[in-house]
Amino acid sequence: MKKLSLSNLNDLFSAIAEKENLYIPTDNSVGQAAFSLWSDGAVLSEKCNTVRSAKDLFFPQVENLVNFKVTGKQIEVIENRDPAEPFVVFGVRACDLRSFDILDRVFLSEPVDSYYRTRRENALLIGLACSHPSQTCFCTAFGIDAAEPAGDITCWMSDDTLYWRANTEKGATFTDSLAILDDCQDDPVHKLQEDLRDRLGRLPLHDLDLTGFDSDNMIKLFNSEKWDELSQSCLGCGTCTFICPTCQCYDIQEFNTGKEVKRFRCWDSCMYSNFTKMSAGQPRPTQKERFRQRFMHKLVYYPSNNEGIYSCVGCGRCLQKCPVNANIVKVIKTLREELS
Amino acid sequence: MSVNETFSPTIVAFCCNWCSYAGADLSGTNRLQYPANVKIIRIPCSCRLNPMFILRAFQRGADGVILCGCHPGDCHYTTGNYYARRRMTLLFSMLDFLGIEEERTRVEWVSAAEGAKFAATMNEFVATITKLGPNRRLEDLRCRKE
Amino acid sequence: MQKRMIAKATELLNNGTVDRVLGWKTGEFFYDLTPAVFDSVSALEAKFVFNSFSGANLSKYLIAESRKPGKIAVFLKPCDSYSFTQLLKEHRILRENVYVIGVQCDGMCDIDKVRNIIGEGLLSVRKDGNHLIAETFDATKTIAKSDVLLERCAVCKSKKIVTYDELIGEQGDVCESDRFDEVARLEAMTPEERFEFWRNELSRCIRCNACRNVCPACSCEKCVFDNDNSGVKNKAAADSFEENMFHIIRAFHVASRCTDCGECSRVCPQHIPLHLLNRKFIKDINELYGPYMAGADLNTKPALMDYTKDDCEPSIVYERNGGAQ
Numbered sequence: 001m002k003k004l005s006l007s008n009l010n011d012l013f014s015a016i017a018e019k020e021n022l023y024i025p026t027d028n029s030v031g032q033a034a035f036s037l038w039s040d041g042a043v044l045s046e047k048c049n050t051v052r053s054a055k056d057l058f059f060p061q062v063e064n065l066v067n068f069k070v071t072g073k074q075i076e077v078i079e080n081r082d083p084a085e086p087f088v089v090f091g092v093r094a095c096d097l098r099s100f101d102i103l104d105r106v107f108l109s110e111p112v113d114s115y116y117r118t119r120r121e122n123a124l125l126i127g128l129a130c131s132h133p134s135q136t137c138f139c140t141a142f143g144i145d146a147a148e149p150a151g152d153i154t155c156w157m158s159d160d161t162l163y164w165r166a167n168t169e170k171g172a173t174f175t176d177s178l179a180i181l182d183d184c185q186d187d188p189v190h191k192l193q194e195d196l197r198d199r200l201g202r203l204p205l206h207d208l209d210l211t212g213f214d215s216d217n218m219i220k221l222f223n224s225e226k227w228d229e230l231s232q233s234c235l236g237c238g239t240c241t242f243i244c245p246t247c248q249c250y251d252i253q254e255f256n257t258g259k260e261v262k263r264f265r266c267w268d269s270c271m272y273s274n275f276t277k278m279s280a281g282q283p284r285p286t287q288k289e290r291f292r293q294r295f296m297h298k299l300v301y302y303p304s305n306n307e308g309i310y311s312c313v314g315c316g317r318c319l320q321k322c323p324v325n326a327n328i329v330k331v332i333k334t335l336r337e338e339l340s
Numbered sequence: 341m342s343v344n345e346t347f348s349p350t351i352v353a354f355c356c357n358w359c360s361y362a363g364a365d366l367s368g369t370n371r372l373q374y375p376a377n378v379k380i381i382r383i384p385c386s387c388r389l390n391p392m393f394i395l396r397a398f399q400r401g402a403d404g405v406i407l408c409g410c411h412p413g414d415c416h417y418t419t420g421n422y423y424a425r426r427r428m429t430l431l432f433s434m435l436d437f438l439g440i441e442e443e444r445t446r447v448e449w450v451s452a453a454e455g456a457k458f459a460a461t462m463n464e465f466v467a468t469i470t471k472l473g474p475n476r477r478l479e480d481l482r483c484r485k486e
Numbered sequence: 487m488q489k490r491m492i493a494k495a496t497e498l499l500n501n502g503t504v505d506r507v508l509g510w511k512t513g514e515f516f517y518d519l520t521p522a523v524f525d526s527v528s529a530l531e532a533k534f535v536f537n538s539f540s541g542a543n544l545s546k547y548l549i550a551e552s553r554k555p556g557k558i559a560v561f562l563k564p565c566d567s568y569s570f571t572q573l574l575k576e577h578r579i580l581r582e583n584v585y586v587i588g589v590q591c592d593g594m595c596d597i598d599k600v601r602n603i604i605g606e607g608l609l610s611v612r613k614d615g616n617h618l619i620a621e622t623f624d625a626t627k628t629i630a631k632s633d634v635l636l637e638r639c640a641v642c643k644s645k646k647i648v649t650y651d652e653l654i655g656e657q658g659d660v661c662e663s664d665r666f667d668e669v670a671r672l673e674a675m676t677p678e679e680r681f682e683f684w685r686n687e688l689s690r691c692i693r694c695n696a697c698r699n700v701c702p703a704c705s706c707e708k709c710v711f712d713n714d715n716s717g718v719k720n721k722a723a724a725d726s727f728e729e730n731m732f733h734i735i736r737a738f739h740v741a742s743r744c745t746d747c748g749e750c751s752r753v754c755p756q757h758i759p760l761h762l763l764n765r766k767f768i769k770d771i772n773e774l775y776g777p778y779m780a781g782a783d784l785n786t787k788p789a790l791m792d793y794t795k796d797d798c799e800p801s802i803v804y805e806r807n808g809g810a811q
Contacts, residue, residue, distance in 0.1 A: 003731075030690075042576045048607070051756065061693075064724065131606075155743065203609075204609070205514070213375075220749075232522060233520050239753075241694075253722040258401070258530055272695075319514070323699075323753035323757040324521060330515055391735065392710070392718060398727075412797075422793035429737060429774065430738070430770055431765070434734060434737065434763070434766060434767065445800075447799070478727065481725055481726075
């Protein structure tokens with residue numbers, strides 16, 4: 001276990017940034033947190049979570065995969081990958097860290113997504129235990145312990161001190177390279193964890209019950225009459241999917257610049273009317289089917305294919321940002337009535 | 341913005357079929373010169389100009405966009421250019437609000453008899469845009485020329 | 487107010503005037519209300535809510551709801567009634583299938599402003615008179631409601647309920663509003679400053695389309711930006727140009743139809759002040775073509791569907807800025 005006085009936090013960031021690109025959550029001009037490239041003086045946000053998740057740094061909203069250039073009868077294929085440079089992400093919450101387990105199962109299973117893999121291999125994730133969990137948090141429902149975030153390195157923050165523990169070999173090597181950290185005992189961290197766990201247990205959604213969301217109930221849940229009511233007010237915007245740390249659907253779009261054709265991968269949203277549109281038409285013709293798809297995927301289909309792991313981490317972003325407050329907690333609670 | 345001596349702007353001129361396009365023809369027949377930078381796109385009436393066309397022209401590398409139509413009162417369809425006038429006023433005002441240089445967009449009324457005015461307008465507009473330099477605020481980097 | 491509304495809706499359902507009621511449904515907390523259709527008295531009693539967070543404008547739902555069999559009752563706040571009237575004017579709502587109950591409103595709150603004031607760790611919010619009481623693990627804070635109003639309510643344009651079959655509460659008047667002040671502040675900047683301002687704001691856009699989908703004036707069956715054949719579909723908004731284009735075109739398309747209901751800014755997850763674009767058009771229209779309020783009546787022609795022979799020339803934009811062409 002290592003420690004650092006919080007008054008020296010800027011020096012720590014500076015020491016890290018000297019080696020590699022460092023991303024930390026900072027407050028933007030409208031007071032919302034966002035991961036941004038650290039530059040001297042940038043202050044760590046005190047917000048519980050960023051608006052957009054850490055997923056963005058590994059699976060960006062828009063990514064230029066490849067370009068095609070036509071000269072006469074020749075087509076030149078130009079790969080356009082970003083330089084595979086190592087980078088550090090500091091201040092990732094336990095929920096966002098869990099989301100990487102979920103994304104890895106998608107992008108790192110065959111066929112492996114090499115763009116994603118390169119970034120995963122190059123990244124060093126530094127988790128940060130929560131200080132102020134919020135009313136909208138429900139990570140506990142998915143067995144996530146916000147007091148013990150995963151990652152290569154885990155950090156805890158008291159009022160004046162940052163505690164630092166390496167979890168992986170990569171994290172240990174990195175820690176050894178930082179002279180600024182001092183050795184210390186584990187005890188203060190146990191106290192912080194205790195306090196936090198106490199708070200987590202008092203959150204209004206801490207005992208959200210997911211019993212019954214499994215493949216056995218797939219057809220029953222799919223055919224539930226509750227979907228009409230649940231999806232009634234859904235606007236069909238993509239807010240929930242774009243701020244979600246585990247949503248991973250994308251589309252391929254091309255753009256002809258006049259000189260070449262650029263092929264992009266961009267996030268797609270199952271809430272959109274043209275999601276997975278085929279020549280035969282739209283497989284999910286109304287908002288009800290699209291809405292159902294999103295939540296069935298998170299709560300039933302994904303766990304059925306992945307040893308019961310839900311593809312929701314309880315970060316609560318959709319509870320805060322859905323324009324009509326039609327979020328996953330309401331879906332879970334409403335459908336639970338159906339199951340019991 | 342420094343003025344590049346060798347900068348040769350791309351200008352898109354949307355011309356109404358009935359007056360301005362004929363005006364452009366007339367300036368040609370009269371052997372009046374205007375720069376080859378001006379690409380004319382013929383439209384049925386000035387009110388056919390969807391604001392999207394203007395933005396798309398900028399996206400695809402235009403440095404200035406000008407709309408030419410019949411003088412107010414002379415529209416072949418009686419009232420088309422009156423509507424176009426309001427639309428363009430509001431659109432230009434919005435572009436200005438977003439900080440896009442106001443000189444990059446313009447409307448001129450050119451009749452079929454005004455070949456000389458057409459050539460003069462284009463010469464003057466090309467000179468203005470050349471002085472202003474390349475469009476950088478409303479460009480699509482992917483489509484940049486060089 | 488909520489009790490009177492439930493009583494009224496119950497009466498209308500019971501006497502067969504309407505078959506359904508459109509209102510706001512309770513959520514997990516005090517502030518996360520969802521627009522909902524109620525088809526029974528028991529559902530109303532269990533879930534119907536009207537409080538300081540009933541900000542969602544219900545008008546747009548009526549485009550679909552008024553086309554369903556039977557009649558629907560709806561609660562409209564003053565600004566919602568402008569959107570409703572504008573939709574009527576555009577023949578998007580079947581008026582005969584809607585029973586409008588106008589409700590007076592004293593301003594709706596923005597939960598993000600509450601969060602900003604109390605810091606992280608919000609546990610609960612409730613209302614007490616003109617105050618909100620917010621609780622965190624460590625403290626309980628009382629916040630004046632006026633400090634956390636939605637932007638649109640802080641500069642409320644009107645308390646008048648334009649279209650209604652019945653009122654609950656008082657009819658109000660058009661307000662003296664300083665809603666154009668922020669637009670004027672931007673107009674006074676240099677073009678460079680304005681460009682920087684909008685780059686900073688629009689660069690946060692994640693193209694979730696919430697602004698468009700919530701907008702009562704955005705009622706196209708298929709948006710040009712979703713249309714594969716339009717040539718401008720830009721799901722992969724890879725360049726800042728595409729953010730600009732989307733927001734310019736969206737604002738232009740609703741110009742002279744936008745009632746300034748402020749829903750676009752309310753729902754933006756990135757807090758982009760989108761209402762400023764719409765207000766710029768409204769301000770220009772008022773100044774150049776005479777005062778016009780979309781949705782204020784059923785007859786006046788919208789500025790962009792009208793003209794006069796002596797309208798100003800587009801060059802007024804340069805002249806106004808003191809430039810010469």
